[in-house]
Amino acid sequence: MPNSPVVPTVRRRRLGTTLKRLRNAAGLTLEEAAAAMGWNGPKMSKIENAAQTIRPSDVAGLLKAYGINDAEVHTALENLAKDAGKKGWWQTYSGLVSASYADYMSLESDAEQICEWSPLLIPGLLQSAAYAREAITGITLSRTPEEVAALAEVRLARQSVLTRPSNPLELWAIIHEAALRQRFAVRPATMREQLRKLLDAAEMPNVTVQLLPLDATVHPGVLGGFSLATFARPTPDVVLLENLSGATYVEGDDAAPFAKAFERIRATALPVEDSLARITEMEEGHRK
Known part of the structure; x- marks a missing residue:
């Protein structure tokens, strides 16, 4: 029986892209590198x-x-090769989790930092259980209640990257104020609990939350949300773009404009202290 084709996971793409860039920097052709x-x-x-x-x-x-003799580069790329086909905890949900979603979770587990601009929803790494269920129910078009519950479990399990004992993920989330003013008819208390979750998460030393106000000036983020993941050098950044048709990844040099866009959005958003004060005010308003 012939061997199954290798699936080009995002980890393999990151490794291949990095090796190609290093080969080009060394001035070697494909044939010369192969011959070596x-x-x-x-x-x-x-x-x-x-x-x-x-x-x-x-x-x-x-x-x-x-x-290349840099020990850090060797370690990073050798580990990436070792983990390229590694299955994560999310494989338990393989019947529900798409390949692109599984790829993104592998990015989260590998990344040193994620910068997320979220104009319409609370980022998944900061969602409360009730918000996750309501959001998934509202967004998905053909999920059963049982599948929604399982997908919410996956979303909450992803958050462990923020509290892992070794090198917890650094998260910088910028959220549009409009996302915090949504209402949930089935469970009105959902948003109050979600705002509290945001405030609690912002107390973690590796989590930064900023709010982009409704009256903000025009900025690059009006073109849509994105997540920018950065890794130990020399592996390149990866950007995730999502829509109804699925996920798209932007990798390598093509990710550079998103880093610049995030800086512009960050400068447009409220300062961190003012952001948390506004969120606190909104959370208190839900108690009345």
């Missing part, structure tokens, strides 16, 4: 295009051929 490893050119091309796996020891060999 005793391979043929097509194999090297498949690795760089995430269509073939590569062993951590071979990553080390390539880096040596590229003249």
Whole structure:
């Protein structure tokens, strides 16, 4: 039986993109890099295009051929190769979780920082249980109540990256004020609890929350929300864009404009202290 084709996961794409960039920086062609490893050119091309796996020891060999002796670079890329096909806890929900969603959760687990601009919803890493259920119910078009409950469990489980003992994820979330003024007919207390969750999360040293007010000036974020994930060097940034048709990833140099856009949005938003004061005021208003 022929071998199954390798699935180009986002981890493999990150690794391939990085290896290609390092090869180009070393001034080597595909054929020259392959020859240094005793391979043929097509194999090297498949690795760089995430269509073939590569062993951590071979990553080390390539880096040596590229003249890279930095221990941190070796460790980061060898670990990425080791984890490229690794299954995460979310595989338990494989019947519900799409491949693109699973890819994003692998990004969250690998990332050092995520900068998220969220104009319409509270970011998933900051959602309360009730908000997650209501949001998923409202957004999805064909999910049963049981599936909604399971997807809400997944969303809450993702939040463990913020509290993991070693190198917890740094999250900088900018949320439009309009997202905090939504109403939930089934359970009116949902938003009050969600606002409290935001305030509690903002007390964590690795979580920053900013609010973009309704009367803000025009900024790049009017074109839509995005999540920008950054990793240990030298792996490139990855941006997630979402819509009804699914998820789109923007990787490598193409992610640079999103970093600039996030800085512009951050400058347009309320300062952190003013943001938390506004959220507190809104949360107190729900108690009346």
